[in-house]
Amino acid sequence: MTEFHLLLIGYGNVAQRFVSLLGEQRAQLASRYGIGTRVIGIATRREGPRYVDSSVVSAPRRTKGGASPAKTEHYRDSTLAFIRDACVRDRAAARAGRLVVVETTTLDIARGEPAIGHVRAALAGGAHVVTANKGPAAFAYRSLARAAEKANRRFLFEGAVMDGIPIFNLVRETLPAVKILGFRGVVNSTTNFILTAMEQGQPFDQALARMQAAGIAEADASLDVDGWDAAAKTAALANVLLGASLTPHSVAREGISEATGQRAMAARAAGRRVKLVAQAVRTGRRVTARVAPEELPADDLLAGVEGQQNAILLETDLLEEIAIVQRGGSLTQTAYALLSDLITIARDIKRDTSLTWRAAARRR
């Protein structure tokens, strides 16, 4: 049985759902993966960082502004100092590979901070990192992957692009010896909803306002409609799957607007669809990436991706094209992504333990 100590950096909807999911899955995690979990600290922008002494898992803070977990100590320094301190304070867990920083802060599209700093501090302190944040992989994948390798710790981010639907795991675990040559995808739900509404004649502003009212679009609409979210996902995918060194700023980017709506209506009338397509391709040693509205024929798989659905088509050398489609998006999926990353770490430990044990047994 491995008891993971979790340091939650960011404690919004995703992290809270992650904690409640840990509670719901507790029996299965214990019996099937030998995993126990204990939250040892939480850092939020509003309340700052703090250590907690009871298992938040058994008493999650369910609603915004609800009762906060028992605080045993207040920590007033910055979150970075908090992460460093936690790695020292809980050094037994860090040394044993049982300390995990769960990073779910909000993405700053200018630089990918503060998440990148959090990841770096965690790895340097001997903690694994699981994150649903696009920033680290989109801005600094290569250097963080190197830091993780050096520290012999995991830096995992399955939730960054398709919530819990495996895309990074898919390629890493199930497509050995396959080379990814490029990809195309629909990876932003807000713009997808708005485009469908505009096809049916709804004005841009009205469609956007409806998305914001439904809690699907960000308050800062630019992240979605100007293509920043899709560009960050494109950079993360290109960096990991194609070995690129992009940032969201080096992805050619065109968002959607009222004018795109006219185009979408005309396309629909002609049996075609306009989608915000994210894509990247390797040509020789160069990877080029872009996000832009594109008019697609009806038989293009991406043309049929509606509303909350996301899809990515991988172009490969040995397997031609493979598509993976997420048919619904929810908080539970993103929370699950963090859980699946945690299980990946647990599998490493389990293999290590059982094999060490077997090796020892063999020598007897």
Add this chain to the structure above:
Amino acid sequence: MTEFHLLLIGYGNVAQRFVSLLGEQRAQLASRYGIGTRVIGIATRREGPRYVDSSVVSAPRRTKGGASPAKTEHYRDSTLAFIRDACVRDRAAARAGRLVVVETTTLDIARGEPAIGHVRAALAGGAHVVTANKGPAAFAYRSLARAAEKANRRFLFEGAVMDGIPIFNLVRETLPAVKILGFRGVVNSTTNFILTAMEQGQPFDQALARMQAAGIAEADASLDVDGWDAAAKTAALANVLLGASLTPHSVAREGISEATGQRAMAARAAGRRVKLVAQAVRTGRRVTARVAPEELPADDLLAGVEGQQNAILLETDLLEEIAIVQRGGSLTQTAYALLSDLITIARDIKRDTSLTWRAAARRR
């Protein structure tokens, strides 16, 4: 470096492409996975079983009826006896987990033999099994999985359902803690082609003849058009993903015929599509499965699956629906499935070795 000894049971198009693929990928397999391969024996229906002394990898028999690999010994007994003998004769490799039986014989839809017997004999002799044959998983998954566990060997069959596109690996490696509740899919290309041709007014017999001429349909058309191939895939998927104990004969099965063509034409005119849908669902402790032509609305993901494409939608507890789509089918893909299974075995060994080494280093 692990040198796998391969015993090829069946040496048709798939196995021959597998051998040439091993040659093409040799450098990558060595550097990235530490894999070397040597074919030690081949059994075909036409020529019987025989040991070979040179590496077939470097001189694959490319064409039907071409030069056969160097024979050093003829083995006239049955293939089963050959497998048993090979496991004893090459016991050093078997003990070290480096002996792999590559099973690619033709499926007998009545009982799943002779493949099941081959798998059982291989595991009993200490060999791993990789197969592109649907029979073993469709008829005897549970008992073969148990035999593999008992022998501490792998029984892998990624190529049985979607060629090299990961479906079994997808669930096993990338969806931990997710429960599969059911699935729906289009998994047979021949019927898919014929349905499209019939939608456009082509008679059934003519469409089928074209498929046979193109080498896509089996000579024995019943396997495809009566739904047997889809039923075998459905049984394999249900057995592995839903924990069922089905055989192709316990899958409710309706194939396609001239009458389905009328239905497909009428559906198409109404903006709908008829597809041969394979599905299974768990209700309580019971799994029910069926294969039948179904009329689908245009926005059903399966409605857009054309020609050689295959698609499977998984219904899950935590992640709602996930779809994986194979966008092209080829011999290389099926051969790749065998290769990916081989790499799975190599990863086990690599983990074992490196961790044993690390454990030993730690004790120093």
